[in-house]
Amino acid sequence: MSNSNSLSLGAEAAALPDRHRSLAGDAFRRLRRHRPAMLGLSIVALLVFAAVAAPWVSPFDPVEMGAGEAFEGPSGRHPLGTDEYGRDLLSRIIYGSRTSLAVGIISVSISLLIGTTLGLVSGYFLGVTDMVVSRLMDILFAFPPLLLALVVIAVLGPGIDRTMVAIGIVYIPLFSRVCRGSVLAERGKVYVDAARAVGSGNGRIMRRHILPNVLAPIIVQASLCMSYAVLAEAALSFLGLGTQPPMPSWGSMLNKGVAVMYHSPWVSIWPGLAIMIVVFAFNVFGDGLRDALDPRLIGT
Amino acid sequence: MRQYLARRLLLSIFVIFGVTLVAFGSMQFIPSDVVDIMLGQFRDPAAEAALRHNLGLDQPPLQRYLRWLGGVLRGDLGNSLRTTEPVMDAIRQRLPVTVELALLATVIGLGIGVPAGIVAAVRQYSLADKLSTAVSMVGLSMPDFWLATLLILAFSVTWMLLPPGGLLVSPLEDLGENLKRMIMPALSMGLPASAVYFRMTRSSMLEVIRSEYMLTAYSKGLSERRAILVHALKNALIPVITVTGMEVTWMLGGSFIVECIFSLPGLGRATVEAIYERDYVVLQGCLLVYSLIVVGVSIGIDMLYAWLDPRIRYE
Numbered sequence: 147m148s149n150s151n152s153l154s155l156g157a158e159a160a161a162l163p164d165r166h167r168s169l170a171g172d173a174f175r176r177l178r179r180h181r182p183a184m185l186g187l188s189i190v191a192l193l194v195f196a197a198v199a200a201p202w203v204s205p206f207d208p209v210e211m212g213a214g215e216a217f218e219g220p221s222g223r224h225p226l227g228t229d230e231y232g233r234d235l236l237s238r239i240i241y242g243s244r245t246s247l248a249v250g251i252i253s254v255s256i257s258l259l260i261g262t263t264l265g266l267v268s269g270y271f272l273g274v275t276d277m278v279v280s281r282l283m284d285i286l287f288a289f290p291p292l293l294l295a296l297v298v299i300a301v302l303g304p305g306i307d308r309t310m311v312a313i314g315i316v317y318i319p320l321f322s323r324v325c326r327g328s329v330l331a332e333r334g335k336v337y338v339d340a341a342r343a344v345g346s347g348n349g350r351i352m353r354r355h356i357l358p359n360v361l362a363p364i365i366v367q368a369s370l371c372m373s374y375a376v377l378a379e380a381a382l383s384f385l386g387l388g389t390q391p392p393m394p395s396w397g398s399m400l401n402k403g404v405a406v407m408y409h410s411p412w413v414s415i416w417p418g419l420a421i422m423i424v425v426f427a428f429n430v431f432g433d434g435l436r437d438a439l440d441p442r443l444i445g446t
Numbered sequence: 447m448r449q450y451l452a453r454r455l456l457l458s459i460f461v462i463f464g465v466t467l468v469a470f471g472s473m474q475f476i477p478s479d480v481v482d483i484m485l486g487q488f489r490d491p492a493a494e495a496a497l498r499h500n501l502g503l504d505q506p507p508l509q510r511y512l513r514w515l516g517g518v519l520r521g522d523l524g525n526s527l528r529t530t531e532p533v534m535d536a537i538r539q540r541l542p543v544t545v546e547l548a549l550l551a552t553v554i555g556l557g558i559g560v561p562a563g564i565v566a567a568v569r570q571y572s573l574a575d576k577l578s579t580a581v582s583m584v585g586l587s588m589p590d591f592w593l594a595t596l597l598i599l600a601f602s603v604t605w606m607l608l609p610p611g612g613l614l615v616s617p618l619e620d621l622g623e624n625l626k627r628m629i630m631p632a633l634s635m636g637l638p639a640s641a642v643y644f645r646m647t648r649s650s651m652l653e654v655i656r657s658e659y660m661l662t663a664y665s666k667g668l669s670e671r672r673a674i675l676v677h678a679l680k681n682a683l684i685p686v687i688t689v690t691g692m693e694v695t696w697m698l699g700g701s702f703i704v705e706c707i708f709s710l711p712g713l714g715r716a717t718v719e720a721i722y723e724r725d726y727v728v729l730q731g732c733l734l735v736y737s738l739i740v741v742g743v744s745i746g747i748d749m750l751y752a753w754l755d756p757r758i759r760y761e
Contacts, residue, residue: 290699418592426587
């Protein structure tokens with residue numbers, strides 16, 4: 147009851163025209179009321195905590211082998227069981243969160259920086275620049291994404307850093323297209339003309355005026371892209387090309403689990419579950435973010 | 447319309463040309479080539495030179511690329527560097543497996559997703575709606591390779607009902623045997639896809655249900671069933687068709703992991719093997735087929751869109 151009361155009060159307050167509020171503040175308020183998004187955010191926060199505090203919260207060293215403890219089922223000593231070297235699976239899952247998070251953040255940053263820049267430049271200048279950039283993006287898009295990452299890894303060699311670059315390259319067109327589309331809608335607006343009239347150069351207009359106005363869909367894209375990146379890293383490590391042993395990665399743990407599925411099924415269950423939960427978290431958070439930032443909802 | 451189509455086709459040729467260039471170019475940058483992999487670490491330099499000469503690898507890259515391109519224009523994709531088998535034959539054998547897998551997965555996805563989406567939209571906020579929306583969120587996050595693992599765990603390991611691998615017979619020869627091998631791979635890709643179709647059907651159905659022509663349909667005395675299934679569904683399915691196109695392209699290109707897990711002889715596995723073996727001729731052939739599929743499906747969907755919704759006009 148009190149909940150619905152405060153909600154209706156919130157709606158009334160929103161209707162007051164004289165209150166000073168920002169668009170970002172509005173979006174943040176909507177996001178906070180979006181329950182699935184908050185669930186997603188909590189899981190992401192947990193993931194970050196696990197990654198940062200891994201040395202303190204995991205019961206064992208993730209690469210330490212336990213003699214005589216191979217393939218133990220879940221027990222008090224090893225809550226999730228052990229793998230073929232007697233390594234504690236819970237500790238490996240906790241340390242694996244570092245891999246997933248690092249790959250997610252770095253590869254999405256790569257695609258975001260390059261993709262947004264390309265989209266901004268091609269949408270702003272149009273003409274030959276746009277033609278060249280758009281065709282390049284078409285070519286990248288014509289590859290099945292994971293196969294393209296595989297080709298890139300073949301060129302660069304396996305390893306976690308190369309995996310980040312490979313995944314980063316693959317998702318550049320996603321950001322470039324989203325950004326270009328929004329820039330096309332913005333470039334003809336009056337504020338852009340005004341900025342030009344006061345003598346701002348192209349670089350300044352793009353960075354200071356257009357970019358802040360096209361950021362919302364890019365942020366949403368980045369959040370959803372985190373889930374693609376986590377999945378891609380897991381898939382590539384599952385194929386043995388991403389993160390290399392002994393560094394724990396959920397994808398390679400799952401791969402090991404498949405081989406021993408017949409006698410120790412738990413080895414393949416936990417890492418898959420971890421991947422799914424994290425992908426789920428980024429998905430629902432991205433969804434909530436989109437709802438919160440959708441300009442069609444502003445003022446409703 | 448015709449002009450639009452002509453321009454799209456022209457751009458597509460450019461894109462496909464770019465794809466072959468990237469495929470060929472990237473193979474030149476790989477530190478080792480097919481000869482290194484065929485001969486291994488300890489080898490005779492004379493034998494190495496002879497093999498390189500036989501495979502034409504001693505020619506300059508540009509010349510090799512142009513010769514390959516010339517072959518493609520005549521419908522000849524070249525021969526595998528490793529097996530000397532014509533790449534066209536390999537693709538002819540392997541593409542049908544991948545296509546069958548994608549088709550089965552799409553049938554499963556649409557078969558579950560669309561009806562569930564209609565029910566959820568018509569009974570919005572009901573228990574069925576909330577439950578299926580929650581399940582779809584889980585489905586969207588399900589990695590296909592993990593679902594594949596779980597399916598093997600359940601149906602092959604625990605209940606021993608289905609084989610996790612083995613010889614694949616053609617569906618034309620023995621459909622039952624073929625499906626026994628294909629059903630788990632198809633489910634691993636189809637179930638997550640059903641979540642996508644469910645969400646799309648539900649949201650577009652919700653939009654349509656509130657439109658004025660639905661009110662007209664009801665006011666002229668149509669039953670709910672008829673109004674929903676005949677009037678609403680036809681319009682609500684348009685965005686679902688676009689998503690289907692995207693999903694099918696995604697499945698054709700993303701099936702390689704599932705093909706590897708279930709050891710299916712599909713195009714995806716052929717591509718992965720070509721990368722491992724540095725067989726750039728096979729890789730280029732496979733990537734060419736993939737990009738043709740991507741470009742073809744996207745043009746096809748655009749056309750279908752215009753045909754289904756006469757308000758859409760391309761210039």
